[in-house]
Amino acid sequence: MKLIFEKSVKGHKMSVLPACDVPETLLPEALKRAEKPALPELSEVEISRHYTQLNKRVHGVNSGFYPLGSCTMKYNPRIDEEMAALPGFANIHPLASAADAEGCLEVLETAGKYLCEISGMDDMSFQPAAGAHGEFTGVLLIKQYHDARGDAKRTKIIVPDSAHGTNPATAAMCGYEVVNVASNDRGGVDPDALKAVLGDDTAGLMLTNPNTVGLFDPNILKITDMVHEAGGLCYYDGANLNAVMGIVRPGDMGFDCVHMNLHKTFATPHGGGGPGAGAVGCKKHLSPYMPKSALRDGGEHVQVRSFLGNFLVVVRALTYIMTLGREGIPEAASGAVLNANYLMEKIRGTFAPAFDHVCMHEFVLDLSEFKKETGVSALDVAKTLIDRGIHPPTMYFPLIVHEALMLEPTETESRDTLDEAAEIFRELYQMGYDDPQTMHEAPHCAQIGRPDEVQAARNPRLRWNR
């Protein structure tokens, strides 16, 4: 379809603003830009149709099954949107006085209290705007803690080799040397391997539990104890919290601080890549180091974003938590775990699970045998799923599994949806043997055929030119 610039016609416009009702003050020539920006010129109906066309070329959770592993694509309730759009929230200035913003502060306080209870933490900050940003904030807590104690020799953060890429990238952003520790045969931390890398230079450990292969690490207490004994702190990456919320708490697993992805676990929409919110919780000993706002709070504190974070995302998450309540939170978690195990069982006998074990909220398929036999790769299967109206699972992650497809159905899906999806997976498995060529060339009925990503990177065209 055409770009909005290609639809622009000189002189088309909307009438938005009235004429200026005060004497015009003009910018001195020396401060003026040479020419106006070449923004598109369109009437309202043209704009509306352009974006409606674009919207038809997007697959959302509302469009259909979206088993994108580690992304927790659950349904985003409409009431949460409506609450976030209330003028009483949307029109409040971030530097409104505490008296004027009483309701906003109540939202933050209430959401903070509930999330502390869910995570087993003592204190909560909503300043981080996304999961990776929460990781950054969490590791910054660890850094400040060691610095405040004058413990300068702690220069290393331990990260399992199965971790999300954001973990090592975060540790590096915080000036730490990253020590990768090999996973055991269940994708978990091998206590012996951990022991070998722990020392008085250990600042901390970053860990996801359930881990990135979808299994709960039964050694978790031992692991966090070992890190603490070495003088390090433990950071919980809450990417997979949906499996255990209301059932097991990171605080009870021995973690000192956590981040939670409100846009995953607490059902706020992902918006095609944000805005999210990465609330960070910590135990009391890290509270003094929590980020604050320079203009709202004053004083000397670290700060990771302006003001108090993505507030309207917190309104959505709070609405969700209040809706589910103490009964619904654990029920959603066990529903997600049940759905994942059910789907894994229904696919059994075709694509092989990488870890044949009761899983948590997600599981990983290992297609390396399948590829050896048919020549069809995980990518081919993913692209063929698009023709069936299913958003592909996460591909080629975690890195410790080759030809990986990671499926996370979430509690959102009904048994019928899972049965239908399993049937499609079984069909694609057979297709690999019968008609691999069609799979190599998939998708066939999508918005586009496979894009040439090599050319995109080699010869970057990052903007439209006349």
Next chain:
Amino acid sequence: MGSYLPSTKEEREQMLNAIGMKDWRDLYADVPDGMILDRQLDIPSGLSELEVRDAVTAMAAKNTQYQYILRGAGAYDHYIPSIVKYIPAKEEFLTAYTPYQAEMSQGILQSIFEYQTMICELTGMDVSNASVYDGATAAAEAAAMCRDRKRQVTLMSAAANPETINVVRSYCYAAGAEFRLVPAKDGRTDVEALKELLGPDTAGFYMQQPNFYGLFEDAEALGREVHAAGAQFIMGCNPIALGIMKTPAECGADIAVGEGQPLGMPLGFGGPYLGFMAASSKMMRRLPGRIVGETVDSRGERAFVLTLQAREQHIRREKAGSNICSNEALCALTAGLYLSVMGPDGLEQAAVQSMSKAHYLAEGLCALPGVDMVCSGEFFDEFLVTMPRAEEVLSALKAEGILGGLPVEGGMLWCVTEKVPKAVLDKTVSIVKEVLA
């Protein structure tokens, strides 16, 4: 209690049986004994939609809403055209994930490509990324882009927004990189002080245009000094002002960033906002975050994809320049939509009217006893004046539904946008006059 589960208890029991289990606890057999919470969460019982609507609406009602807002300092109350509120609420835009699968995500990818083009047009820069969290984190990421092994020091103008300063300082602390403030003189960056602080270890210098006090800096002069020292020049810009003011490219900037909230996002007590980031092509591969590029598909048709991913954390892990993953895609879509609605003339109007109205208010206020401009010089839509009895002024304005300026060190920082009619500005002056009388 409320629930979004699409199944009955009986169905779930049947599903459990299908996987050979009897009780939901069997699903958690790997969890060590004693770690499963042996009590209910200490949060209230779940609510129906009607109850939760009442409860959350009651919280919103505790806030004071102002009909007119004369406060900025990093968040600006510009008019949001109706269509700009509706389109981003479309469910597919709203509920999609990051566009990893280009064949199912052309709508999101194209919207970002269009946004990137508009940011390049606004700033005059060569390339834009798909956005970061907000203006302050954009500044911090830009500072990181400039650092290399030899050049580790970030310099920043003290006339920038204190929120931005604090965020950049914190990111530098995290990275173990030195951070130094360049003092301000009469509300503007002190060029002489900058010259003294610049050195062979300077990675980059950040300045804000217009600055925290609303004043225009001599950006070109500052940029010349920075480049003479071999460092990179970062400009943080107000995107509405960019409708009329000299672009960062025209001022010689290597990286342009800014807070994109004025482009169609509500104040929202601070977020979600939008950090825009653009750079000269020589810095392209150092940009953090998602970038959308144009290519062709297997049929030779135009297609859009996430590109230059070799920069990013999921490929480079600890060697990535930034850990950013999710950005603010829906806000970028909103900004692109806002800029399309306003067009080149509408954006110019928003800028000219905001500036004109701010000057009108400044003139009115400065005619009052005890109220004077703190700094001289050209300003955009914000200005700092001395303000006796600040608290009383704010409460008197509040009684009329007007949010007054922000009390800061040295006075009160006012901001006027195109939303505020002349009559309200006149009323504001007369209310302040009464308080000061």
